[in-house]
Amino acid sequence: MAILLDGKKTASELNETTRKRILKLKQCGIVPGLAVVIVGEDQASQRYVRNKHKLALKLGMNSVIKEVPASITEAQLLALITELNQDTTIQAILVQDPLPKHINEQRIMQSISSTKDVDGFTAVNVGQLYLNLTGNYPVACTPKGIMTLLEKYDIFLRGKKAVVIGRSAIVGKPMAALLVNAGASVSILHRYTTEIAEYTRDADLIISATGVLRLLGAEAVKPGAVIVDVGQNLDETGHLVGDVDFNAVKDKVAAITPVPGGVGPMTIATLMQQTVDLTEWGLANGK
Amino acid sequence: MAILLDGKKTASELNETTRKRILKLKQCGIVPGLAVVIVGEDQASQRYVRNKHKLALKLGMNSVIKEVPASITEAQLLALITELNQDTTIQAILVQDPLPKHINEQRIMQSISSTKDVDGFTAVNVGQLYLNLTGNYPVACTPKGIMTLLEKYDIFLRGKKAVVIGRSAIVGKPMAALLVNAGASVSILHRYTTEIAEYTRDADLIISATGVLRLLGAEAVKPGAVIVDVGQNLDETGHLVGDVDFNAVKDKVAAITPVPGGVGPMTIATLMQQTVDLTEWGLANGK
Known part of the structure; x- marks a missing residue:
């Protein structure tokens, strides 16, 4: 029998490290904030988002879910992202896919501030990964x-x-x-x-x-x-x-x-980890 | 005997198209400008740069060679790039590699304005390529x-x-x-x-x-x-x-x-083509 690459256990250890980092930030008066945008009522998406929310709260961070109807226009969704980009209580933004067909997914993803792009989807963060640049940037x-x-x-x-x-x-x-x-x-x-x-x-x-x-x-x-x-x-x-x-x-x-x-558990633990990364990098840049 | 993929002939056809596009731009009072920065006296680099310069002039564009000594500091080189980024007569900037060891090549490449990045080296342009985004961006x-x-x-x-x-x-x-x-x-x-x-x-x-x-x-x-x-x-x-x-x-x-x-000839013909691309995209964006 092969060795099982135990994502649940490894994620749990990673989450424990993340929890401690959040505790330290809180001692300096800083609470990492993750905003998840969910469009429409896809059941799987709803479940993922709930799991992320629960874990974020458990680890001690600020978790905001922005639920909007599938009928939202692209312009309205872009406005919501802009608002989150400017919100100083939010350090990480995730837009849950899939998005409704009438919305240009890439236009939405590319509108996320690269410094809050917790899934590493924006062109500048993707480019840094491909160029293997040194320095701090989020990765999918x-x-x-x-x-x-x-x-x-x-x-x-x-x-x-x-x-x-x-x-x-x-x-x-x-x-x-x-x-x-x-x-x-x-x-x-x-x-x-x-x-x-x-x-x-x-x-x-x-x-x-x-x-x-x-x-x-x-x-x-x-x-x-x-x-x-x-x-x-x-x-x-x-x-x-x-x-x-x-x-x-x-x-x-x-x-x-x-x-x-x-x-699965590694993905969500990494989301938490990178939310804290973005928070710390923002502090280092004086934000 | 295999078919020869004739880069010389294909490049020559591409250059002819580029020449006509430049002629059209000139009729509107616009001359595409390519600046090539060469650091030090590497003979192969000098030869490449001379060839690029000759072709650029032949096709009717503005070609500027910035030759700087290998002893230039990184700060001085960054200042030169900033100057070219701001120069409205220059639409495309190429930094000829290799650079001397005391200069961080990526720091230099990443300082080029993404709208003048004729070799598609900046993170945002690399990212757009990898994401296969629609729209206009230069590629290596x-x-x-x-x-x-x-x-x-x-x-x-x-x-x-x-x-x-x-x-x-x-x-x-x-x-x-x-x-x-x-x-x-x-x-x-x-x-x-x-x-x-x-x-x-x-x-x-x-x-x-x-x-x-x-x-x-x-x-x-x-x-x-x-x-x-x-x-x-x-x-x-x-x-x-x-x-x-x-x-x-x-x-x-x-x-x-x-x-x-x-x-070889395709690379240099593509450099000319993308210099004109960047010029036209700049016009479309009101620059």
Whole structure:
């Protein structure tokens, strides 16, 4: 049986560090503030946002949920972001996707102040990541959380063959950038890739973020590989599972993230961590 | 014998289009201005800069060379960039690399105004490329020129297996981004990759930017592949050659860029093209 990359436990430790950092800030009269904007009534989104809110409060930060109806106009939503950009009690802004079709998602994301861009979505923060610049900037929470998890388990990356399946701005692309910066050889696959297994069969590390149930079985992975499963799918019995057929590969690979309890808790813990990062960086810049 | 991807001819056609665009701008009283900053006396850099200058003048634009000694301080160089950022006769700024070791190259590059950043090096422009945002922004000239060349020869990219060797900010990383955005499956390799041929042997498209003489021979490429050689190396007889053993692969692959006469002329033609792009975008923004 492979080593389980325990996201729940690692996230819990990270949250404890975050809690202590918040305590310290509070002693100086500063309360980190996270605002989450949710548009419409998507049930999964509502659940994610509630979980974030609960954790933020538990860790001692200021958590604000801005619920707006799906009928909101783009201009109204932009105005709300501007208001949050200017609000000195808010250090981090997250807009929960998906957004309704009549709203240009990138226009909204790019309107977030880069200094409050807790998911690292604005062009200037994305650019800094790709250029591997030194200095302080936020990075998309899911890939950053995965890097924390891999470090925790001493997974060595330099010179390793990594495969990232998915090219989204939120997971695949920043994940690939982090791995390239860490010295891995990185293949980025996506919906137009016809032979995914040709890549994954040779891979030392597979990061799958497709939302395709049982995308990878035992024949698609090599013995000793490390598997990070970002997928969140419901199987035929209504259970939450990833992209990878966990039971089929678990005795072949060296390590694997469970679903649930792998990447999910790391993403939300990283969101909390980066809210505090942004708060501290703002202080360092005299804001 | 493979098809030669004729960069010289394609660049010449692109330059002719650029010349006409400049003529049109001049009829409105506008002369696009390109400033190239060269630090120190590196002979290859001096030659590149002279070639850029000659072509810029030939196409009818304003070309300014700022030659400064290698002993310049970082502060002095930053002051020069600030001056060029504010100069209304200059629409495009290029800082020729390499820079002397005592100067932080990224600090210099990031100080260029993003609206005059003709090589697409600033974080906000890099980020826009990676996010594949719509709208106007400059992209690193070498990979953009390669895309123009591939389009010219109708090389289809979606779903193809591409391998990019090199992860520099100037070639490898933006090349990978352009190819991912175009729908190719992209593997990014670099100095820490131990088995380059394992990737290239299966590749439909290979972009090599390493500066390693004869990095790839016939056994490292598959029949029918397309080869783009960004390398500029001197062989034992003092001739300019690429990373790929041209004579060894030319009868196996479907298409290949010659060195010289492949990527080089496309890079400089793209620099001219983007100088005019930046001028026109500035006009559209009322600058």
